[in-house]
Amino acid sequence: MRIPDRLQPLLEDGLISSVVRQLMSGKEAMVFVVRRSDDDPACCAKVYKEANKRAFRQAVDYTENRKTKNSRQARAMAKGTRYGRESQEAAWQSAEVNALYRLAAAGVRVPEPYGFHEGVLLMELVADADGNAAPRLNDVEYSEADAITTHRALIGEVVRMLCAGVIHGDLSEFNILIGADGPVIIDLPQAVDAAGNNHAEAMLQRDVANLRNYFGRFAPSLLATVYDQEIWAHYKTGALTPETVLTGRFDRVLKAVDLEAVLSDIEDVRLDEQARLLRMQSAG
Numbered sequence: 001m002r003i004p005d006r007l008q009p010l011l012e013d014g015l016i017s018s019v020v021r022q023l024m025s026g027k028e029a030m031v032f033v034v035r036r037s038d039d040d041p042a043c044c045a046k047v048y049k050e051a052n053k054r055a056f057r058q059a060v061d062y063t064e065n066r067k068t069k070n071s072r073q074a075r076a077m078a079k080g081t082r083y084g085r086e087s088q089e090a091a092w093q094s095a096e097v098n099a100l101y102r103l104a105a106a107g108v109r110v111p112e113p114y115g116f117h118e119g120v121l122l123m124e125l126v127a128d129a130d131g132n133a134a135p136r137l138n139d140v141e142y143s144e145a146d147a148i149t150t151h152r153a154l155i156g157e158v159v160r161m162l163c164a165g166v167i168h169g170d171l172s173e174f175n176i177l178i179g180a181d182g183p184v185i186i187d188l189p190q191a192v193d194a195a196g197n198n199h200a201e202a203m204l205q206r207d208v209a210n211l212r213n214y215f216g217r218f219a220p221s222l223l224a225t226v227y228d229q230e231i232w233a234h235y236k237t238g239a240l241t242p243e244t245v246l247t248g249r250f251d252r253v254l255k256a257v258d259l260e261a262v263l264s265d266i267e268d269v270r271l272d273e274q275a276r277l278l279r280m281q282s283a284g
Contacts, residue, residue: 001019001021001022003019004019004030004032004047006047006118006119006120007019007032007034007045007047007120009117009118010034010045010117010118010120010122013117015036015115015117015122016034016035016036016045016122017035017036017037017038018034018035018038019032019033019034019045020032020033020034020035020042021033023044023133026187028048028049028187028189029046029047029048029049030046030047030049031044031045031046031047032044032045032047033045033125033133034122036114036122041125042125043114043122043123043124043125044111044121044122044123044124044125045120045121045122046120046121046122046123047119047120048093048119048120048121048189093116093119093121093189094116095188095189095190095191096121096187096188096189096191097113097116097121099166099188099191100112100113100121100123100188101113102164102165102166103160103161103164103166103185103188105164106160106161106163106164107160107242108157108160108161108164108185109157109179109181109182109183109184109185110184110185110186110188111123111124111125111126111184111186112124126177126179126184126186127179127180128178128179128180129180134177134178134179134180134184135177135178136173136174136175136176136177136178137173137174137176137177137178137183137214138173138174138214140178141218142215142218142219143218144218144219145219146218147215147217147218147219147222148215148219148221148222150178150182150183150215151211151212151215151219151222153182153183154176154183154185154211155208155211155227155231155246156242157183157185158171158204158207158208158211158227158231159231159240159242159244159246160242161185162194162204162231162235162240163240163241163242165193165194165195166191166192166193166194167191167192167194167197167200167203167204167207168185168188168190168191168203168207169190169191169192169203169206169207170187170190170207171185171206171207171210171211172207172210172211172214173210173214175187194235201232204228204231204232205228205229205232207228208227208228208231209228212225212227222248224248225248225249226248226249226250227246227248229250230246230247230248230249230250231246233250
């Protein structure tokens with residue numbers, strides 16, 4: 001096959017020895033099966049598409065509060081200069097690399113990252129039991145029992161991610177692979193910092209809802225679960241750990257209204273207004 005231009009520098013620098021085939025082309029990148037050496041097992045090279053050729057835009061909800069290297073970059077990105085666009089693109093790509101290393105270290109089942117070179121991410125090729133490239137979740141049919149088991153495993157991964165301070169932000173059946181050892185979460189350039197993004201809770205809710213709705217097709221009982229609210233409630237109080245036992249139920253605790261305090265505040269406002277009117281009459 002013709003070697004893609006973006007992979008030539010990796011061949012020249014000896015980071016890969018050969019390109020086997022193209023694996024897929026998605027909304028933000030193309031993925032190729034490559035070898036780092038003739039003796040190594042195959043791995044993946046994710047080649048990011050240029051910003052103007054991507055279907056997935058760097059929405060402000062995702063990039064909110066992402067750190068830049070220096071103030072010059074921040075100003076350029078805000079102004080939309082060429083340097084700013086290049087810096088923003090680099091930040092978008094490195095976000096996935098950083099998230100992969102962070103999550104792998106936390107024990108989250110993501111592809112093991114091997115390195116990042118000139119816009120190309122080298123990482124583990126997730127394989128099925130036969131050694132072939134693992135299928136996506138949306139290509140797999142489940143019995144009710146298996147759907148419940150796999151859903152539970154993925155909720156566990158969502159929790160482990162959140163304990164590491166990361167929310168996927170675009171999790172669905174299209175970016176989960178079913179490997180020989182279970183589900184593997186992929187595609188993380190839009191991952192957000194849970195503590196530093198005002199939209200974090202909404203993104204977690206959407207990720208969990210996507211899992212609930214997909215697996216609910218095979219196991220309708222899952223459609224009644226509210227893991228998102230339960231997980232976030234534990235997270236907000238600092239009580240969430242990978243070992244937290246979840247039920248899928250959540251009873252919102254409403255704070256009792258202090259009626260006496262409310263009435264007292266109303267009376268204070270009434271008296272202040274009465275005093276103001278008397279002062280106006282006296283002045284007249």
